[in-house]
Amino acid sequence: MNDKQLVALHAAKYVKDGMLVGLGTGSTANYFIEELARLTREQGLRCVTIASSTISAQKAQSLQLPIVALEHVSSIDLYVDGADEITSDKTLLKGRGSDLVKEKLLAKAASQFIAVADASKLVSHIGQNFTIPIEVIPFAWQLTKKSLETLGGVGDLRPNPAKDGFWITSHGSYVLDMRFDKNLDASALNTLINNTPGVVEHGIFHQLTDLVLIAQDGVVSEH
Numbered sequence: 001m002n003d004k005q006l007v008a009l010h011a012a013k014y015v016k017d018g019m020l021v022g023l024g025t026g027s028t029a030n031y032f033i034e035e036l037a038r039l040t041r042e043q044g045l046r047c048v049t050i051a052s053s054t055i056s057a058q059k060a061q062s063l064q065l066p067i068v069a070l071e072h073v074s075s076i077d078l079y080v081d082g083a084d085e086i087t088s089d090k091t092l093l094k095g096r097g098s099d100l101v102k103e104k105l106l107a108k109a110a111s112q113f114i115a116v117a118d119a120s121k122l123v124s125h126i127g128q129n130f131t132i133p134i135e136v137i138p139f140a141w142q143l144t145k146k147s148l149e150t151l152g153g154v155g156d157l158r159p160n161p162a163k164d165g166f167w168i169t170s171h172g173s174y175v176l177d178m179r180f181d182k183n184l185d186a187s188a189l190n191t192l193i194n195n196t197p198g199v200v201e202h203g204i205f206h207q208l209t210d211l212v213l214i215a216q217d218g219v220v221s222e223h
Contacts, residue, residue: 024081144198
């Protein structure tokens with residue numbers, strides 16, 4: 001069993017009967033969804049799920065997990081998802097590949113948000129290994145980029161996989177992948193990006209995480 005699978009199985013222990021559970025997106029989240037399905041099938045666990053992306057919704061449906069749409073929900077009990085970067089104060093960088101708007105909505109709505117990862121995701125500051133994804137309104141992308149550049153941001157629109165156009169999110173946003181001065185802490189950066197007109201959402205998850213589970217060399221630690 002690899003570390004990603006191990007940490008996902010550990011997170012599944014936090015699921016209690018009758019919970020509404022948010023499902024993350026990605027390789028670690030997939031292990032969590034599979035374990036949830038196993039618990040419902042083999043141990044009679046009753047829970048309803050809500051997905052952060054079409055991919056995780058399809059995964060849940062293929063495993064016969066009950067699923068509800070985001071439109072019908074105002075709060076959830078538990079949300080479990082991975083992260084691209086995690087700092088010591090439990091700030092996360094997310095959204096490199098999936099729908100970070102839904103991910104942040106679920107993180108905010110959850111009574112408990114658990115981030116699951118292996119030790120490779122631990123960093124000293126947000127933006128250490130990856131650019132910060134910033135979803136922007138398509139018609140405003142140039143104005144928004146200019147505003148972010150005045151804050152010290154450097155970057156450009158994310159291309160689509162075919163490299164013949166721009167990446168478009170599930171609800172029609174463009175994505176700016178930006179780097180900022182590492183001396184700008186995540187709290188300040190979070191506020192500055194939030195206050196930039198044209199920004200739909202961004203990948204810094206600040207003061208949203210209740211618990212971080214890290215797997216390293218076959219051992220899971222709680223932070």
